[in-house]
Amino acid sequence: MTDLLYTEEEEALRAAVRDLLGDHSDAAGVITRTESDAPHDLRLWKALTDKMGLAGLLVPEELGGQGATHREAAVVLEELGRAVAPVPYLTSAVVATEALLAFPHSRLRSSGGTPIADDLLGGLSEGTTVAALAVGLHTAPGAAFPAVRLENGALHGELTGVADAAFADLLLVPADDGGLYAVDAAAATVTPQVSLDLTRPLATVALAAAPGRRLGDAAPAVRRALRAGAGLLASEQLGVAEWALTETVGYLKERKQFNRPVGGFQALKHRLAQLWLEVVNLRAAARGAADALTTGEDVDVAVAVAQAYAASVAVHAAEEAVQLHGGLGMTWEHPAHLYLKRAKADSIAYGTAGAHRDALAELVDLRAP
Known part of the structure; x- marks a missing residue:
């Protein structure tokens, strides 16, 4: 039977990531960044990639990565979610990396004799290159996705809702010939879109006769990438929920009314107990998805369960944090709004809960009458 408990190595990784985030990513700094034109934290990204090599967790060692599993990546995402860290870890180190890993590493050779995907994975694993899959953040695994036009060997068209595209050096773009193309971000026009979650900005990517290198078939690569993104997104959502629960419990222990701690009121105890049960269940679902991605067993079912x-x-945890912090929770200076926005945005990322429930019903043959 699969053991979903955290290993000693995973707990050590968690502690290291949490310490690093404590030194480099505080709530006030994140809030300040969301009010600027550059929400991404380059200093934090450099610390995550240079000091710890976290960008290459999913990349095999022979390609310059860490050769770790999705379980370790899930632990990192829990901590990044807990800090609402404005870095492109999910989009680059998970989704784009998984898309590149879908291609064989013995064909499609570049002029230097190295497989093209291998060249790109090397940059991603070192963190010197940030990549974005040019598919709308709302797209669920297995769903249809728009493609640009391939004409005379160049790419033409527009793709919307691409997460972290403004921060990317490399775009992985699906084309109407069924291929996935590697495009230098400098060859595209990237226009920011209004996004609820300012720590993970969206953008429109426009291509006008942009050159690209064909990597292989887009459909299986995009599906693999989105499935991994959806599965590990649950770990980020777990981090968001755990922060909200922990901070709310701590605040209610200190806040007093009628000379008593607010947390002692029975009605609030019941709300927090219910939220704790939900978070515990979410941890099991998120760990199940990460483990399934690692072992390759019942992956589609585990991912659908987690995201359903x-x-x-x-969202419930973040809403409770705002409400139970009272007037303080409604202020722009308090970080609760960052978590609510991240939770709301994540609720439609890589497919809505309803889309995943529909997918799960098909997978286990329990369709609605």
């Missing part, structure tokens, strides 16, 4: 449940818990 995760969104409502993360």
Whole structure:
């Protein structure tokens, strides 16, 4: 039977990431960044990639990565979610990396004799290159996705809702010939879109006769990438929910009314107990998805289960944090709004809970009458 408990190595990784985030990513700094034109934290990204090599966790060692599993990546995402860290870890180190890993590493050779995907993975694993899959953040695994036009060997068209595209050096773009193309971000026009979650900005990517290198078939690569993104997104949502629960419990222990701690009131105890149960269940679902991605067993079912449940818990936890912090929770200076926005945005990322429930019903043959 699969053991979903955290290993000693995973707990050590968590402690290291949490310490690093404590030194480099405080709530006030994140809030300040969301009010600027550059929400991404380059200093934090450099610390995550240079000091710890976290960008290459999913990249095999022979390609310059860490050769770790999705379980370790999930632990990192829990901590990044807990800090609402404005870095492109999910989009680059997970989604784009998984898309590149879908291609064989013995064909498609570049002029230097190295497989093209291998060249790109080397930059991603070192963190010197940030990549974005040019598919709308709302797209669920297995769903249809728009493609640009391939004409005379160049790419033409526009793709919307691409997460972290403004921060990317490399775009992985699906084309109407069925291929996935590697495009230098400098060859595209990237226009920011209004996004609820300012720590993970969206953008429109426009291509006008942009050159690209064909990597292989887009459909299986995009599906693999989005499935990994959806599965590990649950770990980020777990981090958001755990922060909201922990901070709310701590605040209610200190806040007093009628000379008593507010947390002692029975009605609030019941709300927090219910939220705790939801977070515990979310942890099990998120760990199940990460483990399935690692072992390759029942991956589609585990990912669908996690995402069918995760969104409502993360949103509920963030809403309770805002409400139970009272007037303080409604202020722009308090970080609770960052978590609510991240939870709301995540609830439609890589497919809504409803889309995943529909997918799960098909997978287990329990369709609605």
